[in-house]
Amino acid sequence: MKHLALIGLLLCCMACVRNSVQLPANKSEQTENPAQQMLDYNKACLQAEMDEINAYLANNTQFTACQDGWWLQVIKKGNGPTIQPMQTVVLDYSVERLDGSVCYSSATEGSKTLVVGKREWLQGIDLLLPTLSTGSEVVVIFPSRMAYGFRGKDNCITSYCPLMCRLQIKE
DSSP states (O other), X not given: OHHHHHHHHHHHHHHXXXXXXXXXXXXXXXXXXXXXXXXXXXXXXXXXXXXXXXXXXXXXXXXXXXXXXXXXXXXXXXXXXXOOTTOEEEEEEEEEETTSOEEEEHHHHOOEEEETTSOSSOXXXXXXXXXXXXXXXXXXXXXXXXXXXXXXXXXXXXXXXXXXXXXXXXX
16 A cells, blocks of 8 residues: 555656746757847848958959059050049949859840949949949949849849959949
């Protein structure tokens, strides 16, 4: 009888033990700060972008790093006046991914007319043009922060996509 009472008591104690809630497989017990998760994600994306740029530059050594954050290859130095802020310029262009795929160009969309400094196109273009002269022909690699950033554009330019722009300044 003592054994039955002891077994009954043991079963009662075991029935009162409460199991902890099981978390879904995609959740951890330590929830990381969402702001920190976003920072880590952005750092990883920017590092992947720099890795892509560095891999391209390793095979294309004719580019020069500029202090403003882009890489430049001068094909032809212009003999016209230096471009000034708020000046209207006309360019022929090609915007490409580093894999060589053309996203858009003046060949399909016509020459681009813009006012320098009014941010009518890429931020990098507004920063680059005042360093050039009319008649210049250059190839420039812009990191995504000087192009379309995390938003991307259309189907060709993804988030954090560095771009190569071939520019010919006509007037």
